[in-house]
Amino acid sequence: xxxxxxxxxxxxxxxxxxxxxxxxxxxxxxxxxxxxxxxxxxxxxxxxxxxxxxxxxxxxxxxxxxxxxxxxxxxxxxxxxxxxxxxxxxxxxxxxxxxxxxxxxxxxxxxxxxxxxxxxxxxxxxxxxxxxxxxxxxxxxxxxxxxxxxxxxxxxxxxxxxxxxxxxxxxxxxxxxxxxxxxxxxxxxxxxxxxxxxxxxxxxxxxxxxxxxxxxxxxxxxxxxxxxxxxxxxxxxxxxxxxxxxxxxxxxxxxxxxxxxxxxxxxxxxxxxxxxxxxxxxxxxxxxxxxxxxxxxxxxxxxxxxxxxxxxxxxxxxxxxxxxxxxxxxxxxxxxxxxxxxxxxxxxxxxxxxxxxxxxxxxxxxxxxxxxxxxxxxxxxxxxxxxxxxxxxxxxxxxxxxxxxxxxxxxxxxxxxxxxxxxxxxxxx
Numbered sequence: 001x002x003x004x005x006x007x008x009x010x011x012x013x014x015x016x017x018x019x020x021x022x023x024x025x026x027x028x029x030x031x032x033x034x035x036x037x038x039x040x041x042x043x044x045x046x047x048x049x050x051x052x053x054x055x056x057x058x059x060x061x062x063x064x065x066x067x068x069x070x071x072x073x074x075x076x077x078x079x080x081x082x083x084x085x086x087x088x089x090x091x092x093x094x095x096x097x098x099x100x101x102x103x104x105x106x107x108x109x110x111x112x113x114x115x116x117x118x119x120x121x122x123x124x125x126x127x128x129x130x131x132x133x134x135x136x137x138x139x140x141x142x143x144x145x146x147x148x149x150x151x152x153x154x155x156x157x158x159x160x161x162x163x164x165x166x167x168x169x170x171x172x173x174x175x176x177x178x179x180x181x182x183x184x185x186x187x188x189x190x191x192x193x194x195x196x197x198x199x200x201x202x203x204x205x206x207x208x209x210x211x212x213x214x215x216x217x218x219x220x221x222x223x224x225x226x227x228x229x230x231x232x233x234x235x236x237x238x239x240x241x242x243x244x245x246x247x248x249x250x251x252x253x254x255x256x257x258x259x260x261x262x263x264x265x266x267x268x269x270x271x272x273x274x275x276x277x278x279x280x281x282x283x284x285x286x287x288x289x290x291x292x293x294x295x296x297x298x299x300x301x302x303x304x305x306x307x308x309x310x311x312x313x314x315x316x317x318x319x320x321x322x323x324x325x326x327x328x329x330x331x332x333x334x335x336x337x338x339x340x341x342x343x344x345x346x347x348x349x350x351x352x353x354x355x356x357x358x359x360x361x362x363x364x365x366x367x368x369x370x371x372x373x374x375x376x377x378x379x380x381x382x383x384x385x386x387x388x389x390x391x392x393x394x395x396x397x398x399x400x401x402x403x404x405x406x407x408x409x410x411x412x413x414x415x416x417x418x419x420x421x422x423x424x425x426x427x428x429x
Contacts, residue, residue, distance in 0.1 A: 033066045034327050037091040039080070040316075043071035050347050058334045065327050092322040093331065098135035098312045099387035100221070102144050105317055107428075111143040112318040117329045118142055124333055129375050132313045132353030135382050144317045145332045147344075149353040151277045151311030151374045152202055153293040160187060160271045161292075168294040172239070175297045179248045182271050189248040191270035193261030197400045200240065200253075201385050203274060204400065206310040207236035209381035210302040217304065223389040224428045226421040228414060232303055237403060237410030239299075244404045254401045277311070277370045281349050284364055293366060295373060309374050312382040313353055389424045392417060 040051060048071060055067045070091075072080045077095065096102045096111075105111040118125040118133075125133075129149065136144030156168070164185055169175040179189040194200045208217065211232035220226040243249055250261070250270055265273045266286040275283070283291050298306035316335075318328045334340065341357035344350055351358050351371050358371040374380070385393045395417050402408040 033064055034324050035066045035068055036093060036322075036324065036327055036331060037089070038067050038069045038331070039077075039091040039094040040069070040071050041074055041077045041095045043073055047348055050344065053343075054335055054340055058331055061334075062327075062330065065331070067331065090319050090321060092319050092324065092328050093316050094319070095314070096144055096317045097314045097383075097386050098144060098146070099382040100223075100389060100393075101386050102136055102317060103138050106138045106143050110320055112320045112322065112325055112328075113141050114143060114145065114318065114329070115141045117325075121333070124336075127336070127338065127355060128353050129355050129371075131374060131377060131380050135312050135380060136315065136317075144315050145336060146313035146315035146353040147336065147350075148278070148315070149311075149313050149351045149358075149371065149374065151295075151309045151351075151370060151380070152206065152274060153277065153295055153309075153370060153373075154272050155265075155275050155280075155283055155291050155293045156272045157265075157268065157270075157287070158290045158292055160268075168292065169297050170294075172297045172299045179243070179246075179272075183247060188250050188270040189272060190243060190250065191261045191265045191273040192249050192253045193256040193258040194253045194401060194404065195255060195257045195260075197397045198383070198385055199258050199261075199274075200400045200404060201396060202310060202383065203240050203243075204236060204396065205381050205384040205387075206296040206308075207239050207299075208233060208304075208384060209308050209310070210296070210299045210304045210306060211236045211239075213303045214305055214379070220421070221388050223392075223424045226389070226392065226424060228392075228417045228421050230303075233414050233417070234410045237413060241403050241406075241410060245406070249404075253404055277351050277367060277374075278349070280364055280367045280370065284366065291366075293370065295377075305378055307376075307378040308381050309377040310381045310383075311374065312380060312386070315353075389421075391420050391424055395420050 038055070042048060042051065051069065051071065055069050059065065059067060096105065102111065128146065132146040132149045133142060136142055136146065160182070161167075164181050166178050166181065169178050182189040192199060212220075212230050213232075216230050216232075220228050220230070244253065250256070250264065256264075261273065262275075262279075262282065264270055280293075295309050316332060318325060318332070322328055336354060338354055338357060341352040341354035342362055345352050345358050345362040349363065349367075351363070351367055355375075358368050360368050362368075385397055388396075395413070399408055399413045399416065403410065403413060
């Protein structure tokens with residue numbers, strides 16, 4: 001995911017409030033064609049050709065529409081959004097992460113309600129895996145269309161597991177027993193690079209979800225009602241901190257990057273690593289036939305739904321000020337068609353939210369199996385650092401390294417979370 005977005009998005013949102021009243025940039029060119037501005041975040045040479053092909057094919061099939069496309073990479077796009085949303089040149093269709101990132105656009109009345117369009121075309125709506133649409137909803141309405149469908153799984157070294165006669169753990173107690181067996185055998189049980197603290201936040205994302213009931217968590221993740229007083233939040237942090245206290249994580253987790261950690265894992269320096277579904281290709285490239293995966297195990301006394309998977313889709317929202325919503329929806333339907341989704345999986349290797357697009361013929365067997373596991377899940381625990389208010393997320397991000405090195409206790413950190421959540425409540429009331 002590599003979000004690292006919460007520190008900059010406060011600036012984005014401040015200007016968003018001013019910019020959402022601006023007129024749309026959509027217009028007709030000299031030839032009378034409808035011009036739609038389309039902003040995405042994949043300019044890299046391995047990704048850009050896919051979008052160029054899709055736009056070219058769409059314009060060929062729809063000669064009355066011209067797509068003016070711009071691609072800005074992951075981090076710079078936040079600055080780009082700050083500039084364009086503070087002015088008059090607002091894209092008709094623009095990239096957005098799901099969760100709180102998208103909800104900020106919704107609260108500012110900058111995102112078009114897409115519910116009527118989905119309900120009018122049930123074939124289109126039903127083509128999506130339901131769990132991929134849900135993270136873009138707000139108050140029962142849908143404001144985003146997913147393009148990628150990403151989940152988080154523990155990947156393990158099969159040879160190491162076979163050496164100790166270990167099976168994939170289904171419960172947290174079994175997970176701890178597995179880690180203990182590996183440690184006693186002289187192995188490094190868990191590989192984690194938390195130099196950029198989103199890595200450990202991904203652990204906490206799933207642990208919060210499993211320890212806190214869905215109703216309570218949704219109330220707390222709402223900026224207008226968040227309190228974070230449920231004891232499950234402290235318990236989740238305790239479980240994470242204990243993994244380090246017991247010596248299950250590799251040494252120097254806070255000074256190692258995620259990419260450095262992956263290289264250690266590939267070299268056999270650790271038995272298990274928590275990675276995203278879109279990283280499975282790297283696993284297969286470097287550990288051909290010597291890896292398997294399992295979701296975060298269930299917690300016996302956890303108050304949350306144990307059949308959720310950590311992860312989230314990302315995709316696109318439509319400007320509420322676009323003068324041509326029909327054409328914008330027309331393009332999004334084309335972009336997420338079965339044909340283009342199959343091409344997305346084959347050409348780029350991304351898991352698709354379109355049901356059936358990710359299969360053993362289009363993707364790695366393990367990627368297809370991961371998508372099937374996500375389809376069977378009852379919901380998704382969205383990345384914590386994008387699913388709560390930016391100020392609350394900042395408390396988590398700035399303290400997670402201190403939790404792992406023992407400088408702060410879970411109770412101390414949650415008290416800070418509660419304090420900031422209360423401040424946020426007063427700001428949004």
